[in-house]
Amino acid sequence: MAEQVSNKQVIMKDYVSGFPDESYMSITISTLTLPLKLPFSGNGVLLKNLYLSCDPYMINRMRKPHASSYVDSFQPGSPISGYGVAKVLDSGDPNFKEGDLVWGITGWEEYSIINATQALFKIRHTDVPLSYYTGLLGMPGMTAYVGFHEICSPQKGERVFISAASGAVGQLVGQFAKLLGCYVVGSAGSKEKVDLLKKKFGFDEAFNYKEEPDLDAALKRYFPEGIDIYFENVGGKTLDAVLLNMRINGRIAVCGMISQYNLEKPEGVHNLMNLIVKRIRMQGFIVTDHYNLYPKFLELVLPYLRQGKIEYVEDIIEGLENAPSALIGLFTGRNVGKQVVVVSRE
Amino acid sequence: MAEQVSNKQVIMKDYVSGFPDESYMSITISTLTLPLKLPFSGNGVLLKNLYLSCDPYMINRMRKPHASSYVDSFQPGSPISGYGVAKVLDSGDPNFKEGDLVWGITGWEEYSIINATQALFKIRHTDVPLSYYTGLLGMPGMTAYVGFHEICSPQKGERVFISAASGAVGQLVGQFAKLLGCYVVGSAGSKEKVDLLKKKFGFDEAFNYKEEPDLDAALKRYFPEGIDIYFENVGGKTLDAVLLNMRINGRIAVCGMISQYNLEKPEGVHNLMNLIVKRIRMQGFIVTDHYNLYPKFLELVLPYLRQGKIEYVEDIIEGLENAPSALIGLFTGRNVGKQVVVVSRE
Ligand SMILES: NC(=O)c1ccc[n+]([C@@H]2O[C@H](COP(=O)([O-])OP(=O)(O)OC[C@H]3O[C@@H](n4cnc5c(N)ncnc54)[C@H](OP(=O)(O)O)[C@@H]3O)[C@@H](O)[C@H]2O)c1
Ligand SMILES: NC(=O)c1ccc[n+]([C@@H]2O[C@H](COP(=O)([O-])OP(=O)(O)OC[C@H]3O[C@@H](n4cnc5c(N)ncnc54)[C@H](OP(=O)(O)O)[C@@H]3O)[C@@H](O)[C@H]2O)c1
Numbered sequence: 001m002a003e004q005v006s007n008k009q010v011i012m013k014d015y016v017s018g019f020p021d022e023s024y025m026s027i028t029i030s031t032l033t034l035p036l037k038l039p040f041s042g043n044g045v046l047l048k049n050l051y052l053s054c055d056p057y058m059i060n061r062m063r064k065p066h067a068s069s070y071v072d073s074f075q076p077g078s079p080i081s082g083y084g085v086a087k088v089l090d091s092g093d094p095n096f097k098e099g100d101l102v103w104g105i106t107g108w109e110e111y112s113i114i115n116a117t118q119a120l121f122k123i124r125h126t127d128v129p130l131s132y133y134t135g136l137l138g139m140p141g142m143t144a145y146v147g148f149h150e151i152c153s154p155q156k157g158e159r160v161f162i163s164a165a166s167g168a169v170g171q172l173v174g175q176f177a178k179l180l181g182c183y184v185v186g187s188a189g190s191k192e193k194v195d196l197l198k199k200k201f202g203f204d205e206a207f208n209y210k211e212e213p214d215l216d217a218a219l220k221r222y223f224p225e226g227i228d229i230y231f232e233n234v235g236g237k238t239l240d241a242v243l244l245n246m247r248i249n250g251r252i253a254v255c256g257m258i259s260q261y262n263l264e265k266p267e268g269v270h271n272l273m274n275l276i277v278k279r280i281r282m283q284g285f286i287v288t289d290h291y292n293l294y295p296k297f298l299e300l301v302l303p304y305l306r307q308g309k310i311e312y313v314e315d316i317i318e319g320l321e322n323a324p325s326a327l328i329g330l331f332t333g334r335n336v337g338k339q340v341v342v343v344s345r346e
Numbered sequence: 347m348a349e350q351v352s353n354k355q356v357i358m359k360d361y362v363s364g365f366p367d368e369s370y371m372s373i374t375i376s377t378l379t380l381p382l383k384l385p386f387s388g389n390g391v392l393l394k395n396l397y398l399s400c401d402p403y404m405i406n407r408m409r410k411p412h413a414s415s416y417v418d419s420f421q422p423g424s425p426i427s428g429y430g431v432a433k434v435l436d437s438g439d440p441n442f443k444e445g446d447l448v449w450g451i452t453g454w455e456e457y458s459i460i461n462a463t464q465a466l467f468k469i470r471h472t473d474v475p476l477s478y479y480t481g482l483l484g485m486p487g488m489t490a491y492v493g494f495h496e497i498c499s500p501q502k503g504e505r506v507f508i509s510a511a512s513g514a515v516g517q518l519v520g521q522f523a524k525l526l527g528c529y530v531v532g533s534a535g536s537k538e539k540v541d542l543l544k545k546k547f548g549f550d551e552a553f554n555y556k557e558e559p560d561l562d563a564a565l566k567r568y569f570p571e572g573i574d575i576y577f578e579n580v581g582g583k584t585l586d587a588v589l590l591n592m593r594i595n596g597r598i599a600v601c602g603m604i605s606q607y608n609l610e611k612p613e614g615v616h617n618l619m620n621l622i623v624k625r626i627r628m629q630g631f632i633v634t635d636h637y638n639l640y641p642k643f644l645e646l647v648l649p650y651l652r653q654g655k656i657e658y659v660e661d662i663i664e665g666l667e668n669a670p671s672a673l674i675g676l677f678t679g680r681n682v683g684k685q686v687v688v689v690s691r692e
Contacts, residue, residue, distance in 0.1 A: 070623040235618065254621045268614010272581065275600045275630030277416040282628040284621035 007032045008320050009079040010108035016062040019262045020331065024062065025080070025324040032111055034089070043093045044115040047086035049106055050346070052320070053134035054327045054339035055168075056258050058082050070286075080108045084343075085123070085133045093117045101126065103133035108323055110343055121294065128305060135168050135338035136305065136312040137298070143255060143287040144172035145297045150290065151253040151283050152229045156181035159223055161242060164233035164258060165206065166193035166313070168338035173231045174203050175310050182229070185222045187238070189333040196336070200311050215241035226250070234259045236267045243271035246278045254284040262331060313337030353378045354666050355425040356454035362408040365608045366677065370408065371426070371670040378457055380435070389439045390461040393432035393452055396692070398666070399480035400673045400685035401514075402604050404428050416632075426454045430689075431469070431479045439463045447472065449479035454669055456689055467640065474651060481514050481684035482651065482658040483644070489601060489633040490518035491643045496636065497599040497629050498575045502527035505569055507588060510579035510604060511552065512539035512659070514684035519577045520549050521656050528575070531568045533584070535679040542682070546657050561587035572596070580605045582613045589617035592624045600630040608677055659683030 007030045016024045057071065058080070065073045074080045088100040089111070096102065096117065104120035106112045114120065123133055135141060147169070148154060160177040164170045165186025174197065177184045186197045187209040197206035205222050212218040219227070219241055226247035232239060235257025242252070260266040275282065304310040315335040317326045323341040330339060353376050362370045403417065404426070411419045420426045434446040435457070442448065442463065450466035452458045460466065469479055481487060493515070494500060506523040510516045511532025520543065523530045532543045533555040543552035551568050558564040565573070565587055572593035578585060581603025588598070606612040621628065650656040661681040663672045669687040676685060 239618070254618070256622065257619050260619060266616045266619060268616050269618055270612045270614050272585070272600070272615055273603050273606060273612060275628060276602065276632065278630065279632055279635065280630050282621060284624065284626050286622065286625055289625065 003034045005032050005034055005111070006030070007109055007111050009110075010320060010323050011078065012062055012074045012076055012080050014076050015064040015073070016059065017064075018264065020059055020062065020328055022324040022328055025327075027321050027324075034111075043117060044091075044113060045088050045093055045096050045102075045117055045120070046090040047102070047106055047112045047114055048089050049084050049086045049110060049112060049343045051085040051131045051134050052106075052108055052323060052341040052343060053083035053138065053140075054323070054330055054335070054341065055082060055139070056256060056261065056330050058327060059261050059331070081105055081112075082108060083134055083139050085130050085138075086112070087346075096120070096122065101130065103138050108320070110320065125298070125302060128302070131314060131316065131340050131342075132305075132312060134340050135314060136172065136310070137301070139287060140168035140338060141172055141301065142290065142294060142297055144169045144176060145301070146287055146290040146293065147231060147253040147255045147285060148173050148176045148229075150293070151285050152231070152251050154180055154182060154229055157183070158228035159183045159225065159247070160185070160229045160231065161219070161223065161227045162186045162231040162233070163209075163238050164188065164256070165203065166196050166201075166337060167233070167335070169255060170231070170233055171197075171201050171313060171337065172310070174201050177229075178202050178204075179304070179309065187218075190336075192336060193333075196313060200313065209238065216244050219245040229253070231255060232257065236260055236269070240269050240271050243269070243274040243280075246274060246280050248278050250278055250280045252280060252282040254282055258331070314340050316340045316342060318342050349380045351378050351380050351457070352376070353455055353457050355456075356666060356669050357424065358408055358420045358422055358426050360422050361410040361419070362405065363410075364610070366405055366408065366674055368670040368674055371673075373667050373670075380457075389463060390437075390459060391434050391439055391442050391448075391463055391466070392436040393448070393458045393460055394435050395430050395432045395452055395456060395458060395689045397431040397477045397480050398452075398454055398669060398687040398689060399429035399484065399486075400669070400676055400681070400687065401428060401485070402602060402607065402676050404673060405607050405677070427451055427458075428454060429480055429485050431476050431484075432458070433692075442466070442468065447476065449484050454666070456666065471644070471648060474648070477660060477662065477686050477688075478651075478658060480686050481660060482518065482656070483647070485633060486514035486684060487518055487647065488636065488640060488643055490515045490522060491647070492633055492636040492639065493577060493599040493601045493631060494519050494522045494575075496639070497631050498577070498597050500526055500528060500575055503529070504574035505529045505571065505593070506531070506575045506577065507565070507569065507573045508532045508577040508579070509555075509584050510534065510602070511549065512542050512547075512683060513579065513681070515601060516577070516579055517543075517547050517659060517683065518656070520547050523575075524548050524550075525650070525655065533564075536682075538682060539679075542659060546659065555584065562590050565591040575599070577601060578603065582606055582615070586615050586617050589615070589620040589626075592620060592626050594624050596624055596626045598626060598628040600628055604677070660686050662686045662688060664688045 084106040101123040102120040160182045166188040185205040194206045197203040230252045236259040430452040447469040448466040506528045512534040531551040540552045543549040576598045582605040
């Protein structure tokens with residue numbers, strides 16, 4: 001029997017310029033009649049969204065298209081989209097059926113019609129929190145895994161530094177490095193986060209970069225013999241200080257540069273000559289290039305999770321109407337751990 | 347019979363600060379009695395220096411020792427040292443005998459006593475100009491070979507950009523890339539050098555960076571589809587413009603940053619976020635780490651040279667007394683090709 005349901009949506013009102021705030025988004029309510037006769041034949045799915053993921057890269061999609069965009073910009077006036085966990089209500093794609101749980105790219109709304117089903121992964125393990133598929137078991141988890149294990153060529157005993165270390169990606173990089181037997185130090189933006197790093201995630205050391213007037217001196221304190229591996233999440237001044245402290249044959253996985261995303265012009269990095277002197281490899285990567293490794297990743301990480309060898313901290317906000325502020329909060333460090341928005345628990 | 351000979355030397359008077367000039371060096375004359383009873387037993391050689399090599403890195407050895415020095419500084423009041431070609435006059439090392447020709451680290455003087463014989467290579471092929479062992483067949487040649495073939499992972503058909511392209515290293519990188527079947531563009535600082543690149547070294551295109559107010563636009567002109575491989579010799583603004591024009595999965599061999607060597611504070615590089623978006627690998631290296639490849643390198647390059655498939659342009663200055671200005675000239679681009687100083691032709 002047909003049922004009229006409302007569909008709350010997060011709309012991007014206009015392209016963001018400068019530092020983002022919530023005013024660029026609005027909540028609107030449209031309606032949908034269920035069960036939906038899917039408006040396409042042979043592919044696509046109708047999803048009920050459960051958890052949405054707030055990810056820093058989304059801010060790039062909220063800006064006007066420009067020469068070096070690597071992701072399409074969102075359409076002003078339309079709902080934005082991002083990673084999420086959802087339940088399949090109806091499917092025109094033989095790979096998905098009603099009742100399946102999936103993670104991947106969906107809309108910031110209660111119900112979504114997704115044609116790009118190649119960007120959806122079927123969830124096969126449900127003995128773990130479903131929301132983890134926005135973090136530990138989803139894109140950020142894969143980012144930590146690929147960035148550390150595939151890009152950094154890490155060896156037992158090496159000295160690893162991680163910035164934005166308590167976040168969705170960083171907390172995992174640190175734990176992967178500890179599991180391998182590395183010495184691990186992280187930086188984060190509050191005392192609470194520093195405590196998490198040391199007490200919950202087992203980092204050897206951690207510091208609040210906001211309280212370090214001299215980042216070079218801070219790094220020299222924690223790495224008197226220098227850094228073998230830097231997992232770069234923030235860019236700018238942190239990168240410059242790290243370059244001064246790298247060891248010979250060091251590696252830098254360039255995952256993100258969040259401190260630069262909202263600047264008119266990115267800051268200058270001055271110490272690149274160290275790349276030569278220290279024979280450093282600096283390697284950028286985008287996790288989606290490596291999704292073929294997802295099954296291998298799950299094989300590694302699910303046992304760790306079940307055995308309690310990996311911790312994962314989420315910052316869970318209830319309600320789609322709170323999603324805009326949760327997203328913006330990434331850029332002020334409001335989130336403690338992986339920022340998740342609950343749209344519906346079932 | 348003992349013979350008293352004079353030994354002309356290039357002395358560093360004081361540490362260089364800021365932009366170098368000749369006044370930091372002086373020519374002095376000491377004496378030496380030959381044949382020398384070597385003042386060491388069991389190792390070391392007495393050399394008669396024939397050709398000396400002017401290399402940009404030497405300026406780092408002329409500065410006061412500082413935290414990130416990777417080479418020892420020269421001693422004020424002593425002769426400086428660098429790569430050269432020499433003849434063995436006397437030897438306490440069983441690996442060398444009187445009459446041998448060698449290349450490696452020697453003094454900027456007519457005669458040198460060298461204890462660090464591990465930094466000397468015996469010259470076994472003399473059907474080629476001896477001076478080439480300061481360039482094509484010596485350290486700069488190895489730098490081009492290692493930097494291009496080992497660091498850049500080049501593929502036929504890829505688009506290659508080289509800065510300081512007409513120099514000791516750059517002219518070879520371009521020719522190696524052409525031999526592999528790449529599209530090759532170089533930048534250099536004069537019309538004469540640009541002509542050399544196109545007419546003598548077979549680069550597909552070349553431009554005078556000093557006449558390009560907008561380097562980004564220049565690169566877009568020569569690389570409408572972007573750059574796969576950048577061989578970095580200069581750093582600074584050139585690197586920043588290149589980062590905007592790299593292709594996905596691009597590689598940057600970080601060989602040198604000569605535009606930065608004489609600045610109080612290195613310039614800022616702003617476009618590093620492209621490393622992520624384009625999945626770029628940026629790899630610093632120091633040629634001496636790879637000297638184990640020297641025999642393999644000779645096997646590749648000697649046949650090319652004998653068959654006329656590789657050209658090599660030298661800028662030869664006569665006389666040790668002209669060595670200081672030749673060295674300083676590297677930093678104003680006075681040299682056209684590999685800068686060599688003739689101390690003696692036999
Ligand atoms: N390459 C890829 O494929 C890929 C994939 C996923 C994520 N990433 C990147 O990885 C990085 C981490 O992402 P995530 O999802 O784990 O985010 P997150 O760390 O959970 O959240 C962002 C955190 O960044 C820190 N931050 C914000 N502004 C900052 C600034 N100006 N300077 C320094 N730190 C700042 C804040 O923590 P503090 O309180 O500690 O400052 C904030 O909590 C981001 O740069 C992201 O773009 C890349
Ligand atoms: N990593 C290693 O192991 C290794 C080994 C050898 C050399 N290197 C580096 O490789 C690079 C090339 O060395 P090389 O021996 O072949 O020297 P070179 O190119 O023969 O001589 C230096 C040239 O650099 C250019 N230059 C000088 N100042 C500049 C500036 N401010 N901006 C742009 N270009 C400038 C000049 O050419 P223009 O007229 O074209 O400006 C000059 O002729 C240097 O950076 C050197 O330090 C590294």
